[in-house]
Amino acid sequence: MNRRILISGCSSGGKSTLLEELGKRGFATVPEPGRRIVAEEKAGVGAALPWFNPEAFARRAMEMARSDLIMAERETGLIFFDRGLVDAAVGLQTASGSCVRDTIGTHRHYDRTVFLAPPWPEIFVQDEDRRHGIKAAVQEFEQLNSSLQDLGYEVVMLPKVTVQERADFVLQRVGGE
Known part of the structure; x- marks a missing residue:
């Protein structure tokens, strides 16, 4: 049996860093679909980049998130997802x-408890692959929070603490330590 734990929230809120820490501690992790898609698109045609075609990007993210869920069925124990199907559906809605x-129905695809990274302007970074600013990231956060609650998830805000403390917080909440 596995438990699929979703870590969602604001762009540049520390999600990927948290997943990396959980991976170092021996837990299965699934990287963010968006970053993988951007890397693939930049290496190829580039037709589904979020700054060129947000709808195509969101549809690719939906496909990848569904594929990630299927692949995760082979794992046992806790599996942590850096974003996922709900994030992609919110992107598609936008x-x-x-x-x-x-888009995704009412079935919960992840554990009831979802961790949400709040806006964290002090660590927010724009880069070649994340071209939107903090204002767009905050709007994204608000849409995710609302959608997750609407879908029946228990949303737990991640504290703005060190990555080790964040990992401890998550593991304590899901019974992983």
Whole structure:
């Protein structure tokens, strides 16, 4: 049996760093679909980059997140996801107007408890692959928080502490330590 734990939230909120720490501690992790898609698109045609075609990007993220969930079925124990299907559905809603519930249904694809990284302006970084600013990241956070609650998840805000303390916090909440 496995437990799929979603870590969602604000861009540049420390999610990937947290997943890296959980991986170092021996837990299975699934990297963020968006970053993988950007890397693939930059190496190829680039038609689904979020700054060129947000809807195509979101649709690719949906496909990848669904594939990640299927692959995770082979794992046992705790599996931590850096973003996932809900994040992609929120992105698709923003890009196309499609309703999150209509896109992914009402079935919960992850454990009931979801961890949400709040806006953290002190660590926010724009880069070649993350071209949007903090304002867009905050809007994204608000949409994710609302959608997760609407889908019946228990949203737990990640504290703004060291990565080790964040990992301890998450593991204590899910019974992983």
